[in-house]
Amino acid sequence: MRKRGLSFLAFLGTVAVVLAPAAARAADTVDIAVIVPLSGPNATVGEMIVNATKLAVEDINGAGGIKSLGGAKLNPIIADATNDPQGAVTTAERVLSQNKVAGAYGLALSPLTTAALPAFVKHHVPVVTSAISDKLVTPDNGGYLFQIAPKGTAFGNQQVEFLKFLNDKYKMGITKAAILYVNNPYGTATEKGIEQLAQKAGMEIVLDSAYPENITDASPLVSKIQRSGAQVLFPVSYITDASLILTGLRSADSHLLVIGGGAGFIWPPIGESLGDKVNGLISVASWNLDSKNVKDESKLSGVTQRYQKAYGTFMPEQAGEAYAGISVLAAAIEAAASDDPAKVRDALAKLHVTGGGGAMMQPGEVEFDENGANTHVVPVMIQWQNGVPHTVFPESVATAEIVKP
């Protein structure tokens, strides 16, 4: 009896020994870090990113994982970057010291990204970011930062380009512009872009003012706007201020043209709170769900539908960028054929993505310059129609007709 038991165990042991290496290889995973704010006022942004990450990882692993590493599965390590630079640094240090990650996506906000960047450089881990600050993509950033979003100044530029387009198309004759921006890095970066181009386009900037974060009342802003005699308003706002500004303008019965600066003007909350009244609202965005490169590619538009189904809202800007960013990271790992982050970094620097998940980012190809900036990306202009933002400009990516504002 015992003898048979023993030999059975021996048999099992042999099987295990023989199968183990194969099993180990199949169980191979590649870790990537996703470090974004998941608590505090910016948690909502972090959540969009994490949702998209899950979809991206699902798709990448479903398609066979990292084939150059034997089909290794991508494993996202998700961590809360918190709201302040100290928390971001500590979290980055923790994740990078305790795990062997091949790359990272984060930290969504420019101050957090700037603060944590030295940790990434030190650990030789490349980080793909949706933060827009121009100061992130400078020659002295250490070479480990890859900005998949358009630069803040590009944002602002696009808003003015679009105004020029509207002016021409509808003969609006707008010459006086007001710029109101939330006093944080996002607002200041975008404002710079607006101001530069507005000047060059020969517009008169009748108001150019920062306002404090977390306002609970926009009526002084609206007063200032009306007093300035502006014909177009370029507001750059987060969620609550965007709503307060728009409703404030409506209360004052203002028919000013508003060209929003992204963030609060394009994410789901404004659509939910304004209902039908959001239709017609125009804004710039880093990414939109129905740009040509997404709509024309059934796999990608399928992703946006799955997002809607899984999370109850249309796929917002930060989610689309994250999907693209994670896919680009995976493509780099694939190209490097290694999970050594330094090699992944080199692969990212040389990468030229024209398909797959990375093509989610308009115009459908991604390449980084020597400072880490995305060379092909253009900000899109969206207009809310039927409760969802639609891409209306530039022509290369537009899929919807503008409704006259």
Next chain:
Amino acid sequence: MIIFLQSILNGLLIGGVYALVAMGLNLMFGVMKLVNFAHGEFLMAGMYVAVGLASLGTLPGAFGMFGIYWVAIPTMFVMAAVGLAFYLLLLDRAARFGESPQILLTIGLSIGAQGLAQVLRGSGFKLVPNPINGAAIRFGGLNLQLGPAIAFIVALAATIVMAWVLRATRFGKSARAVAESAETAEMLGIDARRVYIVSTSIAIGLVGLAAALLIPYQYTFPNVGQNFVVVAFLAIVIAGLGNVVGAVFGGLLMGVMQSLTASYFDLDLSTAAIYLLFLAVLLLRPQGLFTRGRRTL
């Protein structure tokens, strides 16, 4: 001229909102000498309750655009119950602590509550679409935003009611006695603990009322309390800590100040202006602008 009037009007409206938020805070301080740093989070909790109720539906027909305000009454009662629990579970014991631990307790509660809100209701920004949001009354060249205007009216009404309660009811008189000196009041047969319990419930109930008036035009999210609480503190100190009626004027003053500086100077200095006004009042007339000497309630 129109601009000046509009600024004043805007200031009064936003000030009314601050006053409504501050009222409960002031009651707690007046009676219990407790500075509740978690006040903003009670506001936030009230907003979540109100938004939850509002998403169930609004009153139809005759109420027209005001249909959403039915949530005010249930929210007040729910929050009063929360206030009761707050007192019985935490403050009852903490009454014996020194000032520093009490403040620390409310700070910890504030941090924890923000986290709890995110755990329970997520980080999303909620605003139930309703006709009040963006609606305004226009006359002359001026416009009155409906949301803040209604909050202003309710703030005034609540102040009148509170003033009456404090002056005419037995509870009110007991509360004033305890506010002036808890020891003396006890000696005279007043159950200070009962006063504390009722005051806390009323105070948090008032916060619930404020919350219900905010939800038609303000987003509800876990950290929303932080945007209101500091100004509420400033308002009550300016009015005179413990001065429940004066808190309204404190709030109005802050609102007008904020509005005027924003309208005529740089927008991003308007916050500095409020704090500077506050510091000026504190240093020149620390008992508050709207108290007569050493009045406590």
Next chain:
Amino acid sequence: MRRALVIFAAWMAAAAAGLLLKNDYFASVATAMAFLALWAQSWNLLCGLTGNISLGHSVFVAVAAYVTVILFQQAGVSPLLGGLLGILGSVVLASIVGAATLRLRGPYFTLATLSAAAVVLSLILHYSQLTGGPSGLAITFAQDSPFDLEFTNVRAYFLIATGLLAAVTLFLDFLKRSKLGFYIAAIKSSEEAAAAAGIRVALVKVIVFCLSAALTALGGVVYVFYIGFMDPNFLSGLTLSVEIALIAVVGGMDYLIGPIIGAIFYEAIDVAANATFGASGGWDVMLLGFAVVVMVMTEPRGLCELTIRLLRLIHRRPARFWS
């Protein structure tokens, strides 16, 4: 003298442990604890004396940091000198605020300090040409430059931070036995009696305010070089001020090492909660806040007091058993 040796030995042990730590993560947590403890100690000097709670101490961190870094980046002034000027700036601010708030008690004092920090934050954000505005200032360097407070190895900052902490703790201990310390104790027990005895109460209070600010500022100057990035919303923000106050009170305002214990407790829970629940959306923040609530409800006088109570409980049991 013995206390000084104990503190020095503790520092050597902590420093050694820190240097030997291979894990950069633990080193960064320990460094954060050191800075928080340093600030909490400085805070306690003022607030332990007056019994008031300052919720504006972050302003001293911000003023000194900005002065130092602006002078460094725009005028090439060495941070060692610039730091002194920065600390001086904070002290000047403290003397003004201290003098102005002399007569303020309790919540009035608290809100006044809170307002001072808010005004300074507003100004920093407004004068963006000088201060970099909301985007802040980055301090980047490629190599070590000790006289510029630039070290590539973060453990160097750990050494400095713990060294400063030890020095400040020693200083506070020494202060207790000095003449100034005597005046402070007298004022703490009865202001009127102290005044009657000829102590210049107002002057002492302002001096204490300035000392507290100076030590906070000292930590601030080194801190910004450690973290390499200046975010005005954090440096002059309410969050940092609240953290500093919270740490000192949780640790125990009546004890010399109270703030240090508080810093270890707070930061440990903060990072542990983040590490375990960070990705779960809100649980980490909730845990931290409620840990503080539980702590306060259990022992309002702080962790040190709680530890002593527990020790007494343990020591008492054998005695009861035999008697």
